[in-house]
Amino acid sequence: MLAPMTDEAAVRFLxxxxxxxxxxxxxxxxxxxxxxxRYLLTDAFGDILSDxxxxxxxxxxxxxxxxxxxxxxxxxxxxxxxxxxxNYRGGIQMTNPAxxxxxxxxxxxxxxxxxxxxxxxxxxxxxxxxxxxxERLRIQNHAEQAAHVxxxxxxxxxxxxxxxxxxxxxxxxxxxxxxAATDQRVTFRYDGLDGIQRLTHMAFTEPAAELGPVIxxxxxxxxxxxxxxxxxHLALGPGEVHExxxxxxxxxxxxxDASRDEATDGAELAALFPPVPSVSSDEGAAAYHAWERGTTxxxxxxxxxxxxxxxxxxxxRLLVNDGPGPGQRYVAAGVPWFTTLFGRDALITALQSxxxxxxxxxxxxxxxxxxxxxxxxxxxxxxxxxxxxxxRTGEMARAGELPHTxxxxxxxxxxLWLVLLGATFDWTGDRDLVDRLWPxxxxxxxxxxxxxxxDGDGFVEYERxxxxxxxxxxxxxxxxxxxxxxxxxxxxxxALAEVQGYVFDAKRRIARLARMRGDEAMGERLDREATxxxxxxxxxxxxxxxxxxxxxxxxDKRPADAIGSxxxxxxxxxxxxxxxxxxxxxxxxxxxxxxGWGIRTYASDQVGYNPIxxxxxxxxxxxxxxxxxxxxxxxxxxxxxxxxxxxxxxxQRFTDYRLPELFCGFDKAEALVxxxxxxxxxxxxxxxxxxxxxLETMLGLRAHxxxxxxELLHPNLPDxxxxxxxxxxxxxxxxxxxxxxxxxxxxxxxxxxxxxxxxVTIRL
Numbered sequence: 001m002l003a004p005m006t007d008e009a010a011v012r013f014l015x016x017x018x019x020x021x022x023x024x025x026x027x028x029x030x031x032x033x034x035x036x037x038r039y040l041l042t043d044a045f046g047d048i049l050s051d052x053x054x055x056x057x058x059x060x061x062x063x064x065x066x067x068x069x070x071x072x073x074x075x076x077x078x079x080x081x082x083x084x085x086x087n088y089r090g091g092i093q094m095t096n097p098a099x100x101x102x103x104x105x106x107x108x109x110x111x112x113x114x115x116x117x118x119x120x121x122x123x124x125x126x127x128x129x130x131x132x133x134x135e136r137l138r139i140q141n142h143a144e145q146a147a148h149v150x151x152x153x154x155x156x157x158x159x160x161x162x163x164x165x166x167x168x169x170x171x172x173x174x175x176x177x178x179x180a181a182t183d184q185r186v187t188f189r190y191d192g193l194d195g196i197q198r199l200t201h202m203a204f205t206e207p208a209a210e211l212g213p214v215i216x217x218x219x220x221x222x223x224x225x226x227x228x229x230x231x232x233h234l235a236l237g238p239g240e241v242h243e244x245x246x247x248x249x250x251x252x253x254x255x256x257d258a259s260r261d262e263a264t265d266g267a268e269l270a271a272l273f274p275p276v277p278s279v280s281s282d283e284g285a286a287a288y289h290a291w292e293r294g295t296t297x298x299x300x301x302x303x304x305x306x307x308x309x310x311x312x313x314x315x316x317r318l319l320v321n322d323g324p325g326p327g328q329r330y331v332a333a334g335v336p337w338f339t340t341l342f343g344r345d346a347l348i349t350a351l352q353s354x355x356x357x358x359x360x361x362x363x364x365x366x367x368x369x370x371x372x373x374x375x376x377x378x379x380x381x382x383x384x385x386x387x388x389x390x391x392r393t394g395e396m397a398r399a400g401e402l403p404h405t406x407x408x409x410x411x412x413x414x415x416l417w418l419v420l421l422g423a424t425f426d427w428t429g430d431r432d433l434v435d436r437l438w439p440x441x442x443x444x445x446x447x448x449x450x451x452x453x454x455d456g457d458g459f460v461e462y463e464r465x466x467x468x469x470x471x472x473x474x475x476x477x478x479x480x481x482x483x484x485x486x487x488x489x490x491x492x493x494x495a496l497a498e499v500q501g502y503v504f505d506a507k508r509r510i511a512r513l514a515r516m517r518g519d520e521a522m523g524e525r526l527d528r529e530a531t532x533x534x535x536x537x538x539x540x541x542x543x544x545x546x547x548x549x550x551x552x553x554x555x556d557k558r559p560a561d562a563i564g565s566x567x568x569x570x571x572x573x574x575x576x577x578x579x580x581x582x583x584x585x586x587x588x589x590x591x592x593x594x595x596g597w598g599i600r601t602y603a604s605d606q607v608g609y610n611p612i613x614x615x616x617x618x619x620x621x622x623x624x625x626x627x628x629x630x631x632x633x634x635x636x637x638x639x640x641x642x643x644x645x646x647x648x649x650x651x652q653r654f655t656d657y658r659l660p661e662l663f664c665g666f667d668k669a670e671a672l673v674x675x676x677x678x679x680x681x682x683x684x685x686x687x688x689x690x691x692x693x694x695l696e697t698m699l700g701l702r703a704h705x706x707x708x709x710x711e712l713l714h715p716n717l718p719d720x721x722x723x724x725x726x727x728x729x730x731x732x733x734x735x736x737x738x739x740x741x742x743x744x745x746x747x748x749x750x751x752x753x754x755x756x757x758x759x760v761t762i763r764l
Contacts, residue, residue: 010182010183011180011181011182011269011272012180012181012182012211013178013179013180013181014178014179014181014212014213014228015178015179015213029043029044030042030043030055030682031043031044031046031082031090031092032335032336032682032683033087033088033089033090033126033128033133034087034088034128034318034319034335034339035087035088035128035129035130035283035284035287035318036128036130036320036321036322037059037060037321037322037323037339038057038058038059038128038132038133039057039058039128039335039336039339040056040057040058040126040128040133041054041055041056041057041058041335041336042055042068043055044079044082044092045070045076045077045079045082045092045094046070046082046092046124046126046135047068047069047070048065048066048067048068048069049067049069050066050067050069050156050227054165054166054336056160056165057133057248058162058336058339059250060339060340060393060394061161061162061163061340061392061393061394061395061396061397062159062160062161062162062198062250062394062395063157063158063159063160063161063162063165064157064159064188064198064200064248064250065155065156065157065200065248066156066157066158066160067154067155067156067157067227068153068154068155068156069153069154070124070137070151070152070153071151071152071153071154072094072096072120072122072139072149072150072151072152073096073120073149073150074150074152075096075097076097077094077095077096077097077120077122078094078095078096078097078118079092079093079094080093080094080095081093087284087288087314087315087317087318088127088128088129088281088284088287088288088318089125089126089127089128089281089284090125090126091123091124091125091126092123092124092125093121093122093123094122094123094124095117095118095119095120095121095122096117096118096119096120096122097117097118098117098118119141119142119143119147120139120140120141120142120143120147120149121138121139121140121142122137122138122139123136123137123138123139124136124137125138127279127281127284128279128284129277129278129279129280129283129284130283131249131277131278131279132247132248132249132276132277132278132279133247133248133249133279134245134246134247134248134279135245135246135247135248136243136244136245137151137243137244137245138241138242138243139151139234139236139241139242139243140236140239140240140241140242141236141237141238141239141240141241142239143238144238145238146235146236146237146238146240147235147236148233148234148235148236149233149234149235149236150231150232150233150234151231151232151233151234151244152229152230152231153229153230153231153246154214154227154228154229155186155188155202155227155228155229155230156188156227156228157188157190157200158176158190159174159176159188159190159192159198159200159395161394161395161396162336162337162339162392162394163392163394163396163402164396165336166337168396170396170401172193173192173193174190174191174192174193174395175190175191176188176189176190177189177190177191177197179213179228180272180273181211181228182207182211182273183207183208183209183211183230184203184204184206184207184208185201185202185203185204185273186201186202186228186230187199187200187201187202187272187273188200189272191255192255192395192398192399193395193399193401194395194398194399195254195255196252196253196254196255196395196398197252197253197254197255197256198250198251198252198395199250199251199252199253199271199272200248200249200250201248201249201250201251201273201274201276202246202247202248203246203247203276204230204244204245204246205243205244205245205246206232206244208230208231208232209231209232209233210229210230210231211228211229211230211231212228212229213227213228213229214227214228214229232244247276247277247279249276249277251271251274253271287317288314288317291313291316291317291320292313294357294359295313295356295357296355296356296357296726296727296728296729296730297726297727297728298356298695298724298725298726298727299724299725299727300721300723300724300725301721301722301723301724302720302721302722304648304652304657305648305721307652307657308648308651308652308657308659308691309691309692309695310657311651311656311657311658311688312659312688312689312690312691312692313356315658315683315684315685315688316331316349316353316357316360316685316688316689318335318683319331319332319333319334319335319339319683319685319688320332321339321340321341324341324391324393325367325370328363328366328367328370329363329367330346330363330364330367331346331349331350331360331364331685332685333345333346333681333684333685333686334661334681334682334683334684334685334687335681335682335683335684336681337679337681338390338681338684340390340391340392340393341367341368341371341388341390341391341406342389342390343368343387343388343389343390343410343413343416343417344389344410344412344413344416344475345685345686346364346367346368346685347364347368347387347413347416347417347419347420348416348622348626348686348689349364349685349686349688349689350364350365350420350424350689351416351419351420351423351689351693352622352625352686352689352690352692352693352696353689353692353693354423354424354427354696354703355427355692355695355696355701355703355729356692356695356729358424358427358428358730361420361423361424361427361428362424362428362430362433364420365417365420365421365424365433365437366437368387368388368413368417369417369437369440371387371388371391371406372385372386372387372388372440372443372444373385373386373387373388373408373447377408378465378466379403379465379466379467380403380404380405380406380407380408380466381403381407381408381409381464381465381466381469381470381473382408383408383447383450383451384443384446384447384451385414385443385444385445385446385447385450385451386408386413386414386444386447386451387408387410387413387414387416387417387444388406388407388408388410388413389406389407389408389409389410389413389470389473390404390406390407390409390410391404391405391406391407392404392405392406392407401468402468403466403468403469407466407469409462409464409466409469409470409473410473410474411452411460411461411462411473411474411496411499412473412474412475412496412498412499412502414444414447414448414452415444415448415460415499415502415503415505415506416502416506417440417444418441418444418445418506418507418509418510419502419505419506419509419573421434421437421441421509421510421513422506422508422509422510422512422513423509425513425516425705425706426702426703426704426705426706427703427705427730427731427732428705428732429705429706429731429732429733431516431706434513434516434517435517438517441510441513444506445506445507445510445526448460448503448506452503454493455493457495457536457557458532458533458536459495459500459533459536459537459540459553460495460499460500460503461492461493461494461495461553462474462492462493462494462496463492463493463494464492471492472494474494474496474498474499475498475623476564476566476601476615477615478613478614478615478616480608480613480615480616481601481614481615481616482494482496482551482552482554482560483551483560483562483602483607483608483616484554484558484559484560484561484562485561485562485563485606485607486607487562487606487607487608490552490554490555490560491554491555491556492554492555493555494552494553494554494555494560495552495553496551496552496566497537497541497549497550497551497552497566497567497569497570498566498567498569498570498573500533500537500541500570500575501537501569501570501572501573501574501575501576502573503530503533504530504533504534504537504573504574504575505573505574505575507526507527507529507530507533508526508527508530508574510526511523511524511525511526511527511530514526516706533575534575534577537575538577538580540553540557540559541553541559542580543559543561546561546563547580547583547587548563548567548583548584548587549566549567549570549576549584551563551564551566551567552566562602562603562606562607562608563587563592563593563602563603563606564601564602564603565588565593565599565600565601565602565623565627567584567587567588568584568588568599568623568626568627568630569623569626569627569630570584570630571584571585571627571630571631571633571634572626572627572629572630572633573630574633576634578634581634581636585631585634585636585639588627589639589642591604591667592604592605592606594642594643595619595665595666595667595668596646596667596668596669597619597646597647597649597650597663597668597674598619598620598621598623598624598643598646598647598650599619599623599624599627599643600617600618600619600665601613601615601616601617601618601619601620601623601665602615602616602617602665604617604665604667611664611665611666611675612664612665612677614662614677617664617665618662618663618664618665618677619662619663619664619665619674620661620662620687621647621650621651621659621660621661621662621686621687621690622686622687622689622690624643624647624690625647625689625690625693625694625697626693627643628640628643628644628693628694628697629693629696629697631643632697632700632713637714637716638716640697640698640716641698641716641717641718643694644694644697644698644718645718645720646668647659647690647694648691648694650663650674651691653673653674654674654676654682655682658682658683658687658688659684659687659688659690659691660676660677660680660681660682660684660687661677661680661681661682661684661687662677662680662687663675663676663677663680664676664677695724698715698716698717698718698721698724699712699715699724699726699738699740699749700712700713700714700715700716700763701713701729703731704731705731705732706732708731708732708734708757708758708759709731709758709759709760709761710729710731710736710758710759710760710761711761711763712738712749712760712761712762712763713763714763714764715740715747715749715762715764716747717740717741717742717747718742719742719745721742722741722742722743723739723740723741723742724739724740725737725738725739725740725752726738726739726740731758732756732758733756733757734754734755734756734757734758735754735755735756735758736751736752736753736754736755736758736760737751737752737753737754738750738751738752738760739752746764747764748764749762
């Protein structure tokens with residue numbers, strides 16, 4: 001670890017200007033690395049261009065590095081291969097182009113022959129630790145003569161809030177201070193409107209030969225931004241290798257007085273150039289090893305299916321964030337836009353993953369309970385008992401420009417929290433957890449009945465109260481998501497179909513927990529309320545002429561009668577009448593809803609359909625996974641498998657076998673590979689969790705930990721999957737190893753090993 005800088009004479013202060021924020025338009029070729037609350041998004045070359053559409057190095061909600069461009073020999077190297085490796089580390093292999101494309105590339109004065117192209121091996125190895133990011137540039141000369149190779153690195157930091165990067169307008173922002181630099185250290189500073197100065201530090205293992213600012217000039221002649229340029233001169237003999245490393249990290253402090261912009265006293269220099277933190281691959285390796293050991297393992301005879309599952313396990317670990325409270329951790333919703341705590345996303349991900357990692361559900365329940373609302377706060381769309389929608393800690397939230405401290409504009413997080421509590425007890429049998437969180441459960445039930453039902457009609461509705469809140473507050477939260485059959489957008493208050501299903505399921509599950517705790521009266525009341533809700537739902541949401549359920553009811557209780565995927569999630573919750581489930585299944589598997597890859601959010605044969613619309617025709621893996629589970633719940637095993645196979649095939653067509661947040665809804669007959677959505681989060685939590693719910697659905701896993709039983713409800717492997725082995729499946733304190741085998745259209749199940757007191761019941 002290097003000591004802090006104390007040599008005042010070595011410090012230069014380079015000018016900085018405000019750089020216009022460029023919003024994201026395409027994330028299709030982004031390289032993603034993440035560990036803890038730090039994440040890095042670069043292009044395939046490892047660069048962050050100044051117009052990089054949201055690329056950068058981030059810490060939480062702040063972009064701490066907005067430009068990082070490497071040039072070797074005066075030009076961009078030729079890309080050979082890029083790999084994210086183990087999520088927290090990645091490597092990029094490159095070489096040099098032909099010399100005529102690199103006028104700056106000169107041979108060593110003593111060399112007899114010109115340097116030819118593709119004679120340099122250029123590798124960029126990046127490693128993210130808990131405190132910093134380290135990059136190692138390694139260059140080897142494979143020519144038969146010596147070469148002089150200039151290395152240029154252009155750097156910039158804008159201190160932008162993630163909402164700025166996403167394109168949210170701001171009336172003003174803080175100020176970038178002059179960049180403090182030496183030939184071996186660079187510190188960028190940004191004074192935010194929240195009174196916090198954010199500093200990005202970079203330290204290099206050897207001094208640069210040249211250092212200076214690069215001013216970008218707009219067409220009208222005005223300065224639009226400044227970056228820092230560093231150059232090293234390498235002299236490489238034949239076969240010689242040279243390494244240059246740099247470390248990037250951030251600190252913050254209360255913004256000092258403006259008069260100290262270029263102060264160089266010892267205390268200020270220590271703050272500008274603190275000791276360099278160490279970065280070790282051991283930290284990430286240990287974290288992933290522990291994660292894998294604590295997760296049920298699955299092996300099948302289908303190697304590509306195994307790769308999808310392996311990627312999903314790694315992605316959930318990649319998305320783990322620390323905090324915000326001491327000892328807390330949670331799975332963030334998705335990189336890059338939602339790398340924070342989201343109530344709905346965290347809850348659904350935990351529900352999807354219960355069979356393979358129940359600890360995730362426990363952590364999710366506890367962290368969300370810690371932030372459960374206790375006051376009525378219109379600015380944050382909060383009422384007592386409500387579970388949060390989104391928590392942000394960046395400048396815009398801290399400065400009061402956004403209500404996300406946290407923001408509670410989700411109508412479904414609260415019932416989903418109750419659903420997860422009940423489901424977690426099924427898998428863990430943890431009575432202490434239920435007792436500990438029971439006050440939170442009672443508060444959530446009170447919110448549903450008192451605040452969630454805005455007009456007393458027995459349905460839970462939403463209507464935003466915050467001027468900066470969401471118009472639509474279900475999972476389809478874009479402004480045009482909820483429509484009628486004529487394409488008209490619905491007006492709030494809106495009662496979503498799937499939310500009524502969540503409430504139905506929540507009351508059923510909490511009724512059971514109440515009885516377990518000895519409160520029979522409460523159990524009877526909640527069961528009665530659930531039954532009454534189901535009857536009201538059938539009367540109000542069923543559309544006889546469509547033989548389907550409306551997406552929602554609008555402010556005038558008119559059905560939002562466009563055909564959407566909402567009813568499929570109602571199958572998952574169990575609120576749909578058994579007499580009408582066949583109609584729903586058939587409609588969802590029809591050509592207007594089923595693209596051949598997955599279920600569209602919005603039917604393709606109606607006004608308003610757009611296969612590239614965020615919630616008006618795209619396919620979301622998590623939505624399809626819940627619908628497949630709904631099919632299974634109502635006994636449509638083969639229909640469920642019709643959804644699993646194409647979605648697993650889609651995963652194999654995306655980079656690294658990773659399901660993205662969503663993809664376009666083009667029909668499979670027209671698009672032979674799934675078409676990426678241009679700004680989808682990838683990795684994304686409930687997309688990763690979909691793989692596990694598909695698996696649980698196929699195998700029919702039903703846990704009853706309180707009575708020491710694992711039920712296998714008519715397991716049914718699809719025809720492309722002949723065998724699946726599940727190791728260390730935990731139910732309460734016990735665990736089992738299971739083998740499923742498909743033969744002549746029938747799936748058998750065998751118990752290979754049992755640890756603890758557990759009975760396995762197979763219902764074929």
